[in-house]
Amino acid sequence: MSRTTIADVARAAGVTKATVSHALSGNRPISEETRAKVLAAVDKLGWVPSQSARALANRHANAVAVVLARNPDVIANDSFFPAFIAGVESVLAESETALVLQVVSGREAEERAYRSLANGRADGALLLDLRVDDWRVPFLDELGLPTVLVGAYDQQHPFSCIRTDDAAPIRDIVAHLREAGHERIAHVSGPLDYVHSRARAEAYIDEMHGDELLREGDFTAASGRALTAELLALPERPTAIMYANDTMAIAGLSYARSQGLKIPDDLAISGFDDDHLSAHLSPALTSVSSDPAARGRAAARLLRADILGAQPRTETVDCNVVHLRESTSAQSSAVSTVSRRTP
Amino acid sequence: MSRTTIADVARAAGVTKATVSHALSGNRPISEETRAKVLAAVDKLGWVPSQSARALANRHANAVAVVLARNPDVIANDSFFPAFIAGVESVLAESETALVLQVVSGREAEERAYRSLANGRADGALLLDLRVDDWRVPFLDELGLPTVLVGAYDQQHPFSCIRTDDAAPIRDIVAHLREAGHERIAHVSGPLDYVHSRARAEAYIDEMHGDELLREGDFTAASGRALTAELLALPERPTAIMYANDTMAIAGLSYARSQGLKIPDDLAISGFDDDHLSAHLSPALTSVSSDPAARGRAAARLLRADILGAQPRTETVDCNVVHLRESTSAQSSAVSTVSRRTP
DNA sequence: ATGAAAGCGCTAACAC
DNA sequence: GTGTTAGCGCTTTCAT
Numbered sequence: 001m002s003r004t005t006i007a008d009v010a011r012a013a014g015v016t017k018a019t020v021s022h023a024l025s026g027n028r029p030i031s032e033e034t035r036a037k038v039l040a041a042v043d044k045l046g047w048v049p050s051q052s053a054r055a056l057a058n059r060h061a062n063a064v065a066v067v068l069a070r071n072p073d074v075i076a077n078d079s080f081f082p083a084f085i086a087g088v089e090s091v092l093a094e095s096e097t098a099l100v101l102q103v104v105s106g107r108e109a110e111e112r113a114y115r116s117l118a119n120g121r122a123d124g125a126l127l128l129d130l131r132v133d134d135w136r137v138p139f140l141d142e143l144g145l146p147t148v149l150v151g152a153y154d155q156q157h158p159f160s161c162i163r164t165d166d167a168a169p170i171r172d173i174v175a176h177l178r179e180a181g182h183e184r185i186a187h188v189s190g191p192l193d194y195v196h197s198r199a200r201a202e203a204y205i206d207e208m209h210g211d212e213l214l215r216e217g218d219f220t221a222a223s224g225r226a227l228t229a230e231l232l233a234l235p236e237r238p239t240a241i242m243y244a245n246d247t248m249a250i251a252g253l254s255y256a257r258s259q260g261l262k263i264p265d266d267l268a269i270s271g272f273d274d275d276h277l278s279a280h281l282s283p284a285l286t287s288v289s290s291d292p293a294a295r296g297r298a299a300a301r302l303l304r305a306d307i308l309g310a311q312p313r314t315e316t317v318d319c320n321v322v323h324l325r326e327s328t329s330a331q332s333s334a335v336s337t338v339s340r341r342t343p
Numbered sequence: 344m345s346r347t348t349i350a351d352v353a354r355a356a357g358v359t360k361a362t363v364s365h366a367l368s369g370n371r372p373i374s375e376e377t378r379a380k381v382l383a384a385v386d387k388l389g390w391v392p393s394q395s396a397r398a399l400a401n402r403h404a405n406a407v408a409v410v411l412a413r414n415p416d417v418i419a420n421d422s423f424f425p426a427f428i429a430g431v432e433s434v435l436a437e438s439e440t441a442l443v444l445q446v447v448s449g450r451e452a453e454e455r456a457y458r459s460l461a462n463g464r465a466d467g468a469l470l471l472d473l474r475v476d477d478w479r480v481p482f483l484d485e486l487g488l489p490t491v492l493v494g495a496y497d498q499q500h501p502f503s504c505i506r507t508d509d510a511a512p513i514r515d516i517v518a519h520l521r522e523a524g525h526e527r528i529a530h531v532s533g534p535l536d537y538v539h540s541r542a543r544a545e546a547y548i549d550e551m552h553g554d555e556l557l558r559e560g561d562f563t564a565a566s567g568r569a570l571t572a573e574l575l576a577l578p579e580r581p582t583a584i585m586y587a588n589d590t591m592a593i594a595g596l597s598y599a600r601s602q603g604l605k606i607p608d609d610l611a612i613s614g615f616d617d618d619h620l621s622a623h624l625s626p627a628l629t630s631v632s633s634d635p636a637a638r639g640r641a642a643a644r645l646l647r648a649d650i651l652g653a654q655p656r657t658e659t660v661d662c663n664v665v666h667l668r669e670s671t672s673a674q675s676s677a678v679s680t681v682s683r684r685t686p
Numbered sequence: 687a688t689g690a691a692a693g694c695g696c697t698a699a700c701a702c
Numbered sequence: 703g704t705g706t707t708a709g710c711g712c713t714t715t716c717a718t
Contacts, residue, residue, distance in 0.1 A: 005711055006711065015689085017689095017690095017711085017712075018689065018713080018714075019688060022688090027713085028714095030687070031687060048455065050462045051398075051459055051462055052395050052711080052712090053399050053463065053694090053711035053712040054711080055398070055463075055712090056393070056398075057694055058694085063464075072429035072433040072636070073429065075426075075428070077426075078425065082418055082419055083418075083420075085418070086419040089446035090415040093446050093452075096452075098443045099445065100444075101444055105436065109436075112391065115389070116391050119391050120694095120695085121395070121406075246620070253623075277589070277593060282624065292419075348694095348695055348696085350695080350696095359706075360695090362703090362704060365704090370697085371704090377704080393696070395696090396696040397695080397697080398696090401697070402710075687718100688717100689716105689717080690716085691714100692716095699707090700706080702705080702706095
């Protein structure tokens, strides 16, 4: 418990608290001589300003927040999140800003969390896992907490936003599958109230002219398996299944194999998110990498600007790359990594 | 920016600030009647106490910290970290405690980070990636910041500690490989100044009676590949390689294959950390799962107790489970998952 | 260029 | 049982 305060420093330097404060912030002219004395005293006492006192006086916390309403288990198996956070941190580190992470369960807890964040714990928030008509958007607007939406949120909103084109890679994969002769192409999506799940599903529906072979999953291996079973039990079963993440894809792949199907010859399979091991599976899994770190960096930069008072703006981070691999190409073996930037 | 303060609530309820404060904290007797009035006013105004003001007055932040001195990229590809954080959060959520995550580069930045955390940003810290003779241990002791060491730190220290037995799974795998007839067993470790890397390496050296086939990697795919190349170029090449994580193991596996070796017949391979896809690789990768979430929960509980003034104590969380799979067993195919609790 | 003093919003002695 | 008041450690007018 560092008991040294600005008063101790002031005393040691033979000046007042105000002078110490200004010597460090540069908020008013200070003679070189006294500044040197102050700096020496600071150094000698190893003083670091109290974050809480500073936050109270300044009305800002030097911290930004991410609130996750997810189940802790889901966080553990998500490959997007850690990379995203890493990207965020790489920007925040420049300005010695901290990241406050809060996991909540239930809407009431989440509201409390945002209220208390807005009340001195954080200067802004990053909103993930956006849902269609997300209640948090108007709520945070009312709280007046600078916020950046991470995801293509289409409703009215007053915030900065990091968009991604989720439709393009889906269309690309459909096109690829069709070239390979597939006609009955299914899609196991994520929960459709997530904006990104919906965007992908809509692109799929648009390409396929219908949702006959669309099934709504929840990103877990269990749902991947169950929905694959359902699809394969159809009178006319699909010959290809596109999954909304790699976890479901692999669960589906295992199930299909257990039913005696050969991948990709009997059933083509693609994932999404491109887990760092997916390229090493056998067959290597076709997937879409999306550079979550780049999105984290962009989001953090936008949020920093917003906090400093910039006008909110929308930025599209186009980093989806389709990796076509063995699991969708009957001529197997070759690890054909056709990378292609989405337009 | 919620402008409502405790004073507004007091006015609305027709009482003073002190009464409001106590009505909520229960720190002194309050008549049911006024408590009801206060609660109603709080509710009506949607008031949430200012974290910064409270932190300043109370000298505690309702937050704990994790400082990572890692490169952001490394965070993104680590399967331990997100699960650990998820475990931590599941405990912190109970007490509405926030987690402050800070990524720093360089020792000076790290010292500043801890100083400022100790100064009102956090009530305690979780120390990961422990190194032999870690400077942070005496440093945090001097700062007086309650801390929990996550890892088997053997030097003198005044903190609570979450230990894991890293040696046992290594011995198990060596034993398994020997039973399969292997004699030249190599180990590609993590950086040896990490206590867990060292513990594993020492167990290996002890089993093998030497470090002839030990190579020090850094957990990246690149180092896995390079050191595998080095080992396979040896006049008498190893017939088995144990890697300190799955990423290096898979990189090594790919390299070995590119040299025409069959896995596991020509070369047996094991990893560590049991990435959630490792069981789905082909051959399925022998690895060690370690339940990072359980360690996160234990660490958070210990830290909470420490902050509340409990005596520091050391707890061993024994959750290492060896998963023997195809990559180490010549009779391939069967996904033999021999799970076995380490003693 | 520097000092003095008034808060920031909350908690907790200290009255009554 | 409730009101008054003095801080917590910093920033920032307002003086000088």
